[in-house]
Amino acid sequence: MxxxxxxxxxxxxxxxxxxxxxxxxxxxxxxxxxxxxxxxxxxxxxxxxxxxxxxxxxxxxxxxxxxxxxxxxxxxxxxxxxxxxxxxxxxxxxxxxxxxxxxxxxxxxxxxxxxxxxxxxxxxxxxxxxxxxxxxxxxxxxxxxxxxxxxxxxxxxxxxxxxxxxxxxxxxxxxLDSVASMSLYTFFIKNEYKYQSHESYTIDLSLDELKDLIDNKKKYDRWVDFKRYVLDKIIKEINQYTDLDLAYEVIKKGRPIVGIRFKLKDRHSNHQKVALKSAEKVYLDVPFEDNGVVKSLGAKFDTAVRAWYIYKGDTNYKEFSRWFKKEGCLTESQANMVVNDSLFQMDFAEVGISLEDFRRTMKHKLKNDAVFVQSIRDRLKGIFNANII
Incomplete structure (x- = not known):
């Protein structure tokens, strides 16, 4: 507390x-x-x-x-x-x-x-x-x-x-025992949302970019030393103590090694991956303080619509029940995006009502009035560039 x-x-x-x-x-x-x-x-x-x-x-x-x-x-x-x-x-x-x-x-x-x-x-x-x-x-x-x-x-x-x-x-x-491991881990977590729809993904970094990231610019000029004393230790530590499954291969320009291609995989079984790939997305209404909880349960974050989601076939589906939004309505974060859209404000704000009151009233409507949300379905698709209901 x-x-x-x-x-x-x-x-x-x-x-x-x-x-x-x-x-x-x-x-x-x-x-x-x-x-x-x-x-x-x-x-x-x-x-x-x-x-x-x-x-x-x-x-x-x-x-x-x-x-x-x-x-x-x-x-x-x-x-x-x-x-x-x-x-x-x-x-x-x-x-x-x-x-x-x-x-x-x-x-x-x-x-x-x-x-x-x-x-x-x-x-x-x-x-x-x-x-x-x-x-x-x-x-x-x-x-x-x-x-x-x-x-x-x-x-x-x-x-x-x-x-x-x-x-x-x-x-x-x-x-994690080193700042280098923490720096690389946080870098991957920040970037994983870019690849949310993939079962696995790769991220390429030049050697200079990698050394800058982990603050190892001036140490271990020889690749064999950097690999043995720095990179392999970081990979082992991240795989052992975090939720990431990390591997890598070298990128060469001729004979010299110029970069690293990191490979990241989720920890779902192949059976789960096949089932989830064809399942329908279920968006969640997650308070800020619960972000870490839903992530640990396997939820993904959709950057386009600013909301966490799972699939109907998720093995932890029942554990997410307290974050299910009202059928046909928007989540808190989605409603915030809509009421702050300038074109939406111009079309729906009423004369004599302050912008603050409009936002509060409209946000409540978007989160609770499924009929109204359905009536502006095309407008929402334009804002999010995706179907969200």
Whole structure:
């Protein structure tokens, strides 16, 4: 459970939240956040713990709760458990190191801005910004790290309801021992939605792209050393501790190896794959906090219509019953897309009604009035470029 409190200090009230994040919890981050730079594995996990606490607090208390002034408390016992540290001295040493090093770390983002070039509407800008606004570690108690995120970083893991983000299960990330493994794992999870309709898929990366991704640009110039000491260890770790089934083959230009073709497969049996391939999609109405749960049960995310789905022949079909939407209606995320469509607003908004009231009323109608939804079926197909009812 996560809660937001007010801490009275010197006559002022300072907002703070306490995250008690379970090992099977989830964390969501914007896809524009590449990764924190030069972090140790424990620093990265501490940041994920804090981001998960911010995610949960935002969902439980509404938007706008987490700001640059909000302290997030990472309690030593919880953090030690998530880091896999049992002995008290080990926990203290790890947290002391996190405290000393984390305050100077920065994050890497890709931002799209308007382009001055006549043939390009937008340009991609790489940006590096500080992660932590303030970090506190009380000498006497030493029971919790207290941190505040910078305003530049916060939007990338809070207020994500309408954005382009990916949800990760903490148990998979925390099971990995290296930042390199975590970086490659999160890269594949972000990209798997592009290949959602495939039983397996491949992703090609040049050696330079791969080394940039895992921050191994200057180490192991020889392929045989990079393969033995880095890549094979990462593949083994991801396959052993996460939900991915990963293999690879080399890409050559003549004799030199210039890249890697990664092969990813789902873990369904062949019998299940055949059955699901011909089955009808069932879209789910999934709250933000349940994203990790439905994903672990086998749901896929349809990026075109912004909704999770399963097939009628799914072996876990009954377990999804609490997320089934009303027959013939839209999910919450689908309804949000429709009411924010400018052409839809022009055609259906009424004179004298505020845009906020229109959105609220129309969203309720889209989620509950199957007759109305059926009457605008062609309009919905135009918005989503797909049949969704």
């Amino acid at each position: 996560n809660e937001t409190y007010k801490l009275e200090e010197e006559g002022e009230y300072i907002p703070y939240c306490i995250g008690t994040i379970r090992h099977d919890g989830v964390v969501s981050t914007s896809n524009r956040l590449i990764r924190p730079i030069e972090l140790s594995a424990n620093e990265y996990k501490a940041l994920l713990y804090a981001m998960a606490a911010a995610n949960q607090t935002e969902k439980n208390n509404g938007s706008g709760e987490i700001t640059e002034q909000t302290y997030i408390y990472l309690y030593k016992d919880n953090l030690g458990e998530l880091l896999g540290l049992e002995k008290r001295n080990s926990v203290n040493v790890a947290i002391d190191r996190i405290y000393k090093e984390l305050s100077s770390r920065v994050a890497h983002f890709i931002i799209e801005e308007s382009s001055d070039a006549p043939r390009k509407k937008t340009k991609k800008v790489h940006s590096v910004v500080p992660i932590i606004r303030e970090l506190r570690w009380e000498d006497d108690l030493k029971n919790a790290i207290q941190l505040r995120f910078t305003s530049e970083v916060l939007p990338y893991f809070t207020q994500l309801a309408g954005g382009n983000f990916t949800t990760y299960q903490l148990k998979h990330l925390f099971a």
